[in-house]
Amino acid sequence: MPNFGFDGKKSPETLTLPMMSLREVVMFPRSIVPLFVGREASIKAIETAVADYGKQIFLVTQKSPEKEYPEADDLYELGVVSKILQMLRLPDGTIKVLFEGVARAVWDPKGSQFSYDESLADEFPQASINYIEDPLNTSVEGEALVRAVHESLEEFGKINKKVAPEAILAMSTIKDPGQLADQVMPHLKIDFARKQDVLEEMDSSKRLERAYELLLGEIEIVSIEKRVKGRVKDQMEKNQREYYLNEQSKAINKEMGREDDPQAEAKELEEQLQAKPMSEENRERVGKELKKLRTMQPSSAEYTVVRNYIDWVLDLPWDQVTNDSDVDIKEARSILDEDHFGLEKPKERILEYLAVQTLVDTMKGPILCFVGPPGVGKTSIAKSIARSMGREFLRISLGGVRDEAEIRGHRRTYVGAMPGKIIQSLKRVENNNPVICLDEVDKMSADFRGDPSAALLEVLDPEQNNAFNDHYLDLDYDLSKVFFITTANQLEGIPLPLQDRMEIIRLPGYLETEKVEIAKGYLLPKQIEQHGLKAENLKFSDNAMLDIVRYYTREAGVRNLEREIASVCRKSAMRIVEDDDRDKVIHISKQSLEKMLGVTKYSYGEREKEAQVGVCNGLAWTQLGGEMLLVEVALMPGQGKVEITGKLGDVMQESARAAISYIRARSHMLGLKPDFNTKVDVHIHVPDGATPKDGPSAGITLTTALISALLNIPVRHDLAMTGEITLRGRVLPIGGLREKLLAAHRGLIKTVLIPAENEKDLKEVPKDILKDLEIIPVMTMDEVIDKALDNGGETVLISQHNEPPLSNDLLKEEQRKPAHQ
Template sequence: MMGRRPLLPFAFFLHFFASLFSPALPWLSLIMFDSDVTQYPVMPLRDVVIFPGMVAPLVVGRKKSARALEYAMKERSLIFLVTQKDARIEDPEPEHLYGCGVLASVMQLLRLPDGTIKALIEGKRRAIVEAYSNDEEFFYADVRYAEDQQTESVELPVYNRELKQVFERYAKIEKNIPVEVIKSVAVLENPGLRVDLICSHLRLGTEEKQDILEILALPDRIRRVLEILYRKLEQHELEKSIDIRVKKKMNESQRHYYLNEKVKEIQSEMGQAGDDLDDLQEALKKKDLPESVREKADRELGKLRAMPPMSAETTVVRNYLETIISLPWLEKEDASIDIEEAEDILNQDHYGLKKPKERILEYLAVQTQVEKLNGPILCLVGPPGVGKTSVCKSIARAMNRKFVRLSLGGVRDEAEIRGHRRTYIGAMPGKIIHSMQKAEVINPVFCLDEVDKMSVDFRGDPSSALLEVLDPEQNYAFNDHYLDLDYDLSEVFFIATANNLHGIPLPLQDRMEIIRLNGYTEEDKLEIAERFLAPKQLGLNGFQEDDIQFTKEAVLEIIRRYTREAGVRNLERTLAAVCRKIARDRLKKKEPTRKYQLSDQSVGEYLGVPKYRFGLAEKHDAIGLVTGLAWTEVGGELLQIESVLMPGTGKMTVTGKLGDVMQESAQAALSYVRSRSMRLGLDADFYQQLDIHVHVPEGAIPKDGPSAGITMATSIVSALLKYPVNRHLAMTGEITLRGRVLPIGGLTEKLLAAKRGNITHILLPGENKRDLEEVPARIRESLDITFVDHVDDVLTKALILPKGEELFKDVSLESILKNVALSSHNTTIQQ
């Protein structure tokens, strides 16, 4: 519901003429109004105050208010209108309403198509609330009539005449007061009606109008309104005098400065004569800037002084100068590097990560010997949760430099890197310059997080914009579109992070040195949980160090059955969940000092049913079932591949939501098996009587990659020859039609998955032998690793043959020709 400007229809004049005769007919007022406490329906008002004698239209949307109006119209009763203290409250209670309001009559009521009600009401008299009562339909109020308290002093007639004269002066400068109101105020002699009529047409706030409504002493009310009218007349005179003084200072060539001079005069009258442009100039003088930047800033400041203050371009130039002032140009932090201290910091903050730590310490060692290192940018690549960003923070701490981080995930607009050109309102610098503003020095450690998550669309390629940022031969003069100045980024120590290299364009990779952070082993996670995560979560959840004891078995159970990740982020969340449940258990049992020991058997009591099936080696050697090794973004996984044979016509089916690469691997595996059929003891046309179904379980998970070829070939051969596969063995590698085994990636993650799954024997492509040095020694030593170059070697080592049998048979040339002829004959018959 909302109020509008009051109108003066014929009903107001009826009320007016009735009031003229009321002194002669005192009995009339006794008949119309009772002085006792009476109950009336209540309608709260928002942002509007109704005065006695005021006729106003109201649009009512709230259901309670609509029912109160309909009741008053039906029963021909008055309704109590009272203003809310806070207009934002949709369903007000009695404590949200003022204590003084107006009793009004409902003159007209019209229901609109949208469900709201348009009502025409007329204020009758003031009333004060004694008590509220709540009905299901609407509020009721017990109100007491508030009569105007008139004194017998001579002041009242004087105030009445003064009010009439001052309002006439005010009406001449206020153009929005209707002529009918001016005439009504002139002919009214009743001081109460006159002052209420004037108040209903003054531009005042809701609270100020409510204050006037609550003044019952008539002389005080008139005096208050006179003060408001005098104040508005003085404001008008002041504005008029300012206009005159400004116009005197102007000539024909200075007319466009009119608004600027007027603002200065207003500030002078208010005691705010300070000029913001002088403050900008002073800030530029104090700022240590390169000469070319200072010249540009001085030109822009001179341009700003010549602009009208209300011009749209004024804001653009002012923001540009403030950006120059807030940027570090020559401010440099004294960063001393102590290699031993840096190594201690890295070891304190992170467990493991031996190779990344060595490369970082080498970088810092060179940094201490040269003034400026123009080497490649470091890029930490690894699965989520392995500590890439926290390593960057540790590097900043080791170098005694400030640390800033910029997340590039989801960035698809080149302007977010290079900034927007200052050709429109709202332009701003790019994220690089904005981050340097936060750094406040020109040599921070700058982390470009999630650099592989940038996208390309019609707004440009943000990765291309990063080429200039990360190239040591170019970034000494980085040009942001908003600044349009060369900004030196050569002192910044940039470090990028990514989950995988596939999302980083090759030109960008060329400017970075890749440091891989592989997933943690179970032993690593156990150490990290005991040293870092468990003590941290105990403190965050309000426990002492010895309140909860996490046994090694319990932590291993959480790692294996409740988390599936290469890092430790979910492990920390799960430990926090255990702490929360134990905290609740302590409060529930009212045992605040109880100590807890978490074992592997009690983990399920707090965490429920395990979320993941722990990937273990099969319990029995099976025909057609082979364990492969796969790489995912959360680390390595065991991949079970199974094949079955059915009578058919030679059709091959591959299922398990596989990508194109794995579909092709399956076809290549079958072609290899067909090419070796005779040596394997199979008929040349064996595939024509069989259908082969190759399936990779967990079909809801997309799987793709060039590392399952030899696994599929082994599964198919096992199903055809009915030889089981060694359950303790896992393999990975791609296959060619000639049976060669091609190298794979993600070796460390795959071996970690094998170790976790109790696999003891691994078959790897021979070309991956050089990559074995990157695998932690304790993982290499715990596995029996065999390198193979041909699928024949894979089959020989994977299949379990009966004692005395050989896998490959010696085949004579005569047998080969016979089988070829038989195969051709069968094909002819089928055609």
């Protein structure tokens, strides 16, 4: 047994007394406590104490109140010897007993009879105990604590009416710290474990200090409780007043013969509002609108406006989400592969997101932006993402949107105001975490009605959209769980601040082999089903499908390819119906395509048959993918005029002027006289004049064509190039290399010159393309001239110290003229 106390001492005499365990009650010396006793063993212990032990009984508290028959380890080691002052038997078999605490005591389990037997009516615990003396404390610190407790007891008595004034008065006369602590503790509403800690404190000053601390806490709690009760009472009186007025309004409506009860409708709306899991701030603001609704006549126009607003708020899915935490990554991968061929980078990004989602409880929805030409599958892959995640899919077209209210909603200042497209979509789908595809985000424009792209800044910012404020709702709505996907044909149409909030994923054009696989695996089965055919009715050869790709379509995607396949299916369906043979098999070969689809629309292999002077193959990027551009230069006698045609944009015109300046600066190395430009007129032309052309990647092409014409040296016909030029002859990097190399491969080009800084981008180019092309990185224009001009292996550039002769026939004639001219 532990030795309790610092000053307290156990008595040398050991006594045996009946023992009764207490549930959630701690007895203190010099305190009187009434208890209801119902356990058989406890009743027997009380009866024995009254009969045989001079009404003396040992009371000890259970550590676990829920145990009906506690063992020795379930009881505290220190209890209180008490005297039974009064005992009253009740009709239900229990007894009410009034106990008075006498002194602390510890009991010894080894010397005690501690057993329960329900079959024996006279069994009850008997404890072997030792009294613990509690000496008087006359220290100055103890006296100061006593005074502080007396002052707090007066305040405690004023705010707690459950404590009798006589008890407060009796405690105010106690001077000993230990006795005062024992008197105060029974009046405090604290858990029994903390009371037991105070009971076991043998140092009287420390015991009173702990009791004082608990007393101050109780005073504060009672004060708060009193204030809360006052507020609740005021609210109840207010509610009763409102109830009275509502009942009075109902009676008036009934007397006037009104069948509809607006108050009942408002009460129903209020119940729905309370059930919505929104923030208290939002609930309070909507509650104000609801109060306004109560005072309006249903026939008024404003009533309709307020009622529509409340309906919108209540219909929104504030916390309804689809559970996607158990997404199977393998199943998601198979769904993406089933719906789309290729597109490895977008698929990998989606699978990464799903993997992280399975590891964390909550994750902010990413903002992905798919950028690529039409028909490459930007919108359809967004649908597949939703299907792989098990979420709802919504598509919002932003093409041509000019009004900011389309995104952020109209302000509630007129009849007919509506929320924006985002909030409308969430109401329609009835959950708060769908996949929303914002299509054609680069086609938005601004006018006097606002800038919708600026309104999207808040929607597509993961750090802000958790409190998106729609003008119509005027409430903070959480969009962070929404998976936003945007699509665009080109980044140039998207403002830079909006680009900064999105993760850009480029979807380039498909290779010919990829298009053939997509046509056989996806497009053909789809069109066969849509045209009522069977798979056995139509047999395509590989060469036929490849010829459709090469000679009937020219696109980065597969949209036109699907149209041509649909045309073949229609003509096949007509033949089957005409022959009245549903099992007819139609073979589509390379030779039968012209009958089905007509003459070829495009040529395959666009390069020149042989090398020509002043003609150079350039590579350009367009919205439809990569294209080959022929640059032609013609020289004529003249006075140095330069004409540029072919519907070139400002950037390409500047590149042409920079090319002429570069040649003039390097004329001594090219074998040209310094004033060669004053003797001839130069005409630069890019065929297909109806198509606008612009971009910073034609500089070296224009320069090579000009040098070829001036030196009368042909350019290799099996070579193409791309890159921008500086006035010093340095080749600058370009974009869209993958698409440009696809165009070169389609044009049967063998060698491609690219800027050296773009060599790292070759990792993104398919290996099937790289194995058929010789890629030569170049850093300067001198390297381009040596590789591009077909000069029989001789070096075009000469030493800068030689006097350059004129190589053009027209310029040679100028050289023969007399010097005085």
